[in-house]
Amino acid sequence: MTTREEAARLDAAGPATGWRERFALPEGVVYLDGNSLGALPVGVADRLVRVATHEWGRDLITSWNPTAAGGDWISLARRVGMRIAPLIGAAPGDVHVGDSTSVSLFKTMVAALRLRPGRRVLVVEPSTFPTDGYVAAGVARLTGAELRWCDPADPAASLDDDVALLSLTHVDFRTGAMYDLPGLSAAAHEAGALVQWDLCHSTGAVPVDLTAAGADLAVGCSYKYLNGGPGAPAFTWVAPALQPDLDQPVQGWMGHASPFAMQRDYEPADGMRRMASGTPPVLALSALDAALDAFDGVTVADLRAVSLSLTDLFIRLVADRLPDVEIVTPREHERRGSQVSLRHADAYGIVQALIARGVVGDFRDPDIARFGFAPLYVRHVDVLDAVDHLVAVLEAGEHRDPRYAVRSTVT
Template sequence: MPALPAHLDRDVALARDRANPLRDRRDLFLLPEGTVYLDGNSLGALPRAVPERLQETVTAEWGRDLISSWNTADWINLPRRVGARIGGILGVSGEDVWVSDSTSVSLFKTMVAACRLRPGRRAIVLERATFPTDGYIAASVARMLDLELRWCDSADPVAAIDEDAALVSLTHVDFRTGEMLDLPGVTRAAHDAGALVLWDLCHSTGAVPVDLVGPGVDFAVGCTYKYLNGGPGSPAFMYVAPRLQADLDQPLSGWMGHARPFDMELGYEPVAGVGRLASGTPPVLALSALEAALGVFEGVDPAELRAASLSLTDYFIELVDVRLGGALEVVTPREHARRGSQVSLRHPDAYGIVQALLARRVVGDFRTPDVARFGFAPLYVTHADVYDAVDHLVAVMAEEEFRRPEYATRNVVT
């Protein structure tokens, strides 16, 4: 095997970690010793502050103070409070963000609300490579509102946008390839045609800073269990541009979105602002965990976050190129402007490769049909992790460990 170029050495990786201005953030997480965790793009690691906060919420707020905690612990305002924190990470006003439901439900609410703001227009445009739930929800919205579901190609989404488009709904960073779309450019083209835009930021927020205000994005939705580390099934956020909020008519108009829920009136009168996106009682335990988790982002400079992410993915790609010499295809774009915070490698035995790495305590995941995905959460993944992960990958490929019979059957969750 050719010698590794000096600049890719593990010592150089360690030096880069020492020079990272965000290096101390890793201590804010509880990470298992000896594991290289490259799956923060599926489930973020556990921030240290969460167990204590959950303990407090369960034993003191729920156990001792019981129902009075809706007022005394301000449970009722958790969706707004958590929304305000996420607004800080998104670079928008906290008043424009609401957190309450799963990503899928949040997509449903915002897609319907957007289409209702463009009556007379006939199409919802979304890309074929979208995350399945976005497509399934859009199909149902199209059936419900009698609209056309129009698929576009993510290489050129603008080609499918015309005067008939009510909504263009796209994923900013592709879950399979890690490719990042041109958010300002597509938003501009959609607006030029009179359509509204909705961006799914699941694979961006917390790792890839996005400017929503400059390009005038109308809606954004994103999960909080990936790079925001809110825990399994933590609720998603919805962003709505302030200019659209007064006319927002969302389809799940429950009592929590009413202007005066405890007046128990017969007629529905939505509260002003994004609070009208609420439907039912907020998930207090999940929101409490999420609120504590978001503390790890306090004071983080988005430019430093992006620089750390790109440095990690650059290093991973270069090591794979040099040490694996094309045995796995790097699917993720190499240009920074088109890359999120993950690197995807294509190989016919990708499932077995991911399992063999898992046995070596290097955690990535598999996406059908042939992609091994590695996510680089910039607050806790180090260059040394990257070096070690590729070292294990080299061993897995050299010994063909992915061929072991136990990897022939897929788990339910891959």
Template sequence: MTIEARAREFDLADPLAAARALFRLPDGVIYLDGNSLGALPRATPQVLARVVEEEWGEGLIGSWNRAGWFDMAARVGAKIAPLIGAAPQEVIACDSTSINLFKLIAAALQLRPGRKVILSEPGNFPTDLYMISGLEAQGLARRRLAAPERLAEALDGDVALLLLTHVHYKTGAVHDMAALTKAAHAAGALVLWDLSHSAGALPVDLNAAGADFAVGCGYKYLCGGPGAPAYAFVSARHLPRLSQPLTGWFGHEAPFAFVDDYAPAPGIARLLAGTPPILGLAALEVGVDLIASLGVARLYAKAQALSQFFLECLEALGVELELASPADAAARGSHLAFRHREAHAICQALIARGVIGDFRDPDVLRLGFAPAYLSFADMAAAARHLAEVLARGEWQRPEFRRRAAVT
């Protein structure tokens, strides 16, 4: 049986096959970069048009109350909460992942006086490490890095916070959230999880793991659009004592009292800083509602099946590439990474064929399997394209070997 025939059988049995129609995708494109920017939900343009034309255009400033803008950050956060195993009052949608990291790293340092070390791993997503370095430059923190297998033993009485990305942005490897959180707590440290490659892609249960803090972006598997607002989680046990450094007016207990002195809002609202981006939140809410309606457990099961089938297709076509992701599907998220010295050129050659993946320095071809809008037929076709790019040496063309700032 050909890989195409197998794909047809899988697609006929796929309970999520109809979900593809809920997204807008260009004809002739196999989109394997939803782990970097999710596809556009078909409902988003209509929702944004309504917010712009009716709520902003007609309601003007009155829409802060009549259209619920004022409570939008909390409302969208509460919808994200069940996707990550949190209570509604523990999550708020605001700012960017980087800004939320800064807020929560600083908050953790205040909750652990006398400790300054922030522990992470080399090769973590750059902004996570950069935010530690920024606080280090101010004399507020010290950065310590340890290999994944050495993290537990690197936890000592100096560590205030363990900061890790749950699903590694490059390899897709998944950390054991519960075990590492337990180890950190045993050492008296707090834990901050970056869920940017987790939320909407695989089941996450922050409260079951005993997590302290978490952040994540809204533009990958949650399909909130480019630059979508991020979100932040704070365990309810920490909220009464939480103090964050970006004390903007929306995080005040009475923002419209316009007093000179800051007093934090009760609960998760104290993580707000400036005025929430209403258009961005409106788009994010569409994506969150859609992913929630499809069910994360079903999406995860399909993503694992898609990635496994893709590997089987490569094997059937005689493609030999070094897999940089865990071979065990249960140990990885919803993307695969392959190492090749010409990964950038191969990526560009695939894009020219309508197969959109991405490249990560120095040598990683990264292919994402966003299950809401990908099919098994896409996997068979993408594998065949990759096989032909390699067999025909298409990656050697000069235009594919030139590096650009954005791929």
């Protein structure tokens, strides 16, 4: 059994030394929900105040161009994309930032179908995050494509000559299980299909090398492990070889080759800038830009090492101390992301009772309690505390308190 002293030693000796201080976390809270909403990095609040008061309030519209205070809002999305690129194995100019993940999925799915005109099937995994399936169904309805649900245990089995795109989520939001990104990318290519990866639960915690894997398209949000704040804009990546033929459906002025020429006819910009549609969300992008400072000098390999050490410890302690609780997350390192999910009939009550004790995880219908281990700020001592509280909740039956029977809108 790991003692608190041993856990504290692991925190002090590991590569994570100094990472947690980059976040403004409330005292006494064990935050295990960075897989849903990342914590607030220090520097973000000041940046938002500065952008609001100096750039917007004082410099007004001149801030679209470079100013003494900073400004240069027009290139902000591209600059933020350049900072996300190394986290996903992308070249700096190949990441567009600006829409929600859902809208990004719509644009990339339609674009992918247009890149494979002789094929009409879109393969999606049925237990993926709902928005991926909803958007795919909408795209199928709009384009006349066929939506084919694959077997989650074997997505490649659904590939054939008709498949234009295999669209998968790298790390599952419910279970934390991770797909073999290079292997399934290769399988899609063997069938002549394109492959798209939803990296919402990967980026910032799990190594991803889209270039080495030969992937074609990817999207991901920035409010989870990237800590960009609630509703922070998502990113889109498309392999450089596909960009010249990329034809996305929401062709707007910001994706035009010369937006300020105000021409009547649409002419797409070169490269990933054509993925833009409308005016970029400058305040949200500014928050995300400041949040990415938390990754300065941090390698993805170190993030992964810390993440695995934390999740290994949590899994081991839960298995030892709560043998009746089902751990649904795979034990093998190569098959899991940075969260651990537990199945329990009273999962909602358990999560609420833990939150009341200052241990924040979340619940996913029907019976999953999720615990995210954001390696930038979760420590081994937090893992110990969380499991102590979990054991105490279950032993005392706190999760059966009638207060926790009523579900909030957001669980």
